[in-house]
Amino acid sequence: MERILSERAQIIKPSITLAISAKAKKMRAEGIDVLNFSAGEPDFDTPDSIKQAAVTAIEEGFTKYTAAGGISEVKAAIIEKYHAEQNLSYNPEQVLVSNGGKHALHNIFQAVLDPGDEVVIPSPYWLSYPDMVKLSGGVPLILNTRLEDNYKISPDALAGAITSKTKLLILNSPSNPTGAVYTARELTALAGVVEAAGILVVSDDVYEKFVYDGKSFVNLLMVAPHITESVIIINSASKTYSMPGWRIGYALGPEAVIRAATRIQGQATSCAGSISQKALAHALKTDANLIESFRQSFEKRRDLMFEGLTAIDGIRTFKPTGAFYLFADVSRLYEKVDGVTDSVGFCDYLLEKWRIASIPGQAFGEDRCIRFSFVADETTIREGLLRLSQILIL
Ligand SMILES: Cc1ncc(COP(=O)(O)O)c(C=O)c1O
Numbered sequence: 001m002e003r004i005l006s007e008r009a010q011i012i013k014p015s016i017t018l019a020i021s022a023k024a025k026k027m028r029a030e031g032i033d034v035l036n037f038s039a040g041e042p043d044f045d046t047p048d049s050i051k052q053a054a055v056t057a058i059e060e061g062f063t064k065y066t067a068a069g070g071i072s073e074v075k076a077a078i079i080e081k082y083h084a085e086q087n088l089s090y091n092p093e094q095v096l097v098s099n100g101g102k103h104a105l106h107n108i109f110q111a112v113l114d115p116g117d118e119v120v121i122p123s124p125y126w127l128s129y130p131d132m133v134k135l136s137g138g139v140p141l142i143l144n145t146r147l148e149d150n151y152k153i154s155p156d157a158l159a160g161a162i163t164s165k166t167k168l169l170i171l172n173s174p175s176n177p178t179g180a181v182y183t184a185r186e187l188t189a190l191a192g193v194v195e196a197a198g199i200l201v202v203s204d205d206v207y208e209k210f211v212y213d214g215k216s217f218v219n220l221l222m223v224a225p226h227i228t229e230s231v232i233i234i235n236s237a238s239k240t241y242s243m244p245g246w247r248i249g250y251a252l253g254p255e256a257v258i259r260a261a262t263r264i265q266g267q268a269t270s271c272a273g274s275i276s277q278k279a280l281a282h283a284l285k286t287d288a289n290l291i292e293s294f295r296q297s298f299e300k301r302r303d304l305m306f307e308g309l310t311a312i313d314g315i316r317t318f319k320p321t322g323a324f325y326l327f328a329d330v331s332r333l334y335e336k337v338d339g340v341t342d343s344v345g346f347c348d349y350l351l352e353k354w355r356i357a358s359i360p361g362q363a364f365g366e367d368r369c370i371r372f373s374f375v376a377d378e379t380t381i382r383e384g385l386l387r388l389s390q391i392l393i394l
Pocket of ligand 1 (some may be wrong): 100126176
């Protein structure tokens with residue numbers, strides 16, 4: 001046998017964040033006080049009542065395969081949420097429950113992309129999008145945005161990027177890694193371009209509950225419900241209820257797309273975990289005040305981190321209005337550190353010298369920046385800012 005690995009396997013890049021995470025973990029295991037600003041998940045525990053719903057599911061023997069697309073109870077809870085919060089109407093055939101939002105995205109890409117189909121991905125992007133698109137045979141078409149544009153695409157830029165091969169646009173608001181949040185007005189303008197071009201949109205709304213400065217979450221369908229046949233919404237329990245390890249998320253969209261994605265999931269994993277589905281059904285009914293308390297705590301930490309980073313010479317910081325990441329342009333500091341020429345080298349330096357773990361912007365398509373997550377506690381954030389402020393005094 002000449003070639004063991006498929007071409008598909010070979011086009012997927014190894015994660016450039018993996019080496020840094022592994023190093024940080026090793027340092028921590030050796031007792032070194034590494035400050036962790038690399039996490040992509042909330043630091044609070046899954047709320048007790050959700051855990052209890054899962055325990056009850058186990059005790060009642062709800063431990064068998066379920067319908068491929070999800071149990072009716074969880075689909076009903078998702079439909080109710082979208083009706084109550086976004087005034088959108090879905091039927092159960094338009095809902096797919098998967099093993100996390102990431103798996104829901106994969107199923108959708110598999111269902112709609114053919115080899116050569118282009119997918120517009122605004123950059124900086126969540127690092128998994130380009131590789132996930134490639135895995136499904138699609139071609140990522142990266143549309144760059146700048147800090148000066150608040151890391152958002154304009155209708156003109158979108159229209160200019162669309163070709164006859166464009167099948168899909170991915171919108172992620174609030175965004176990982178920038179924390180940029182589109183306004184209703186901006187989305188209305190983008191909806192016009194989407195409608196005119198006749199393309200599909202994946203609206204990745206996993207950070208919907210974490211929006212700051214008194215702003216409200218809004219997605220494309222809330223401002224343009226007439227394009228419902230073109231939009232697939234992705235959501236997840238991972239961030240909202242701090243359930244990343246439960247691997248449970250979902251997609252809502254046009255019936256034909258969801259049916260196809262459900263068939264694909266049925267042959268790949270049969271269904272999402274039965275216990276996690278029960279937990280999600282319960283989570284969707286969680287007291288809104290509890291989620292609001294998480295949001296408020298993130299907003300406080302965002303303020304602390306933003307003020308601290310803004311005060312440091314050489315760092316240009318974008319103020320995030322959502323999610324829990326701060327994307328900072330640190331490129332002016334590269335030349336001050338021996339041997340550092342890019343974000344990977346700078347993150348490595350921060351870890352080695354200052355015991356600060358962060359994620360290089362290169363992973364998100366922007367090598368001038370690094371991503372700090374502000375899910376750390378206040379003491380850690382203050383200590384991190386203190387260490388960062390000393391870099392220039394060296
Ligand atoms: C933008 C974005 N979308 C989707 C996901 C997927 O999350 P999960 O698969 O845990 O639901 C993540 C996780 O980091 C994310 O940041």
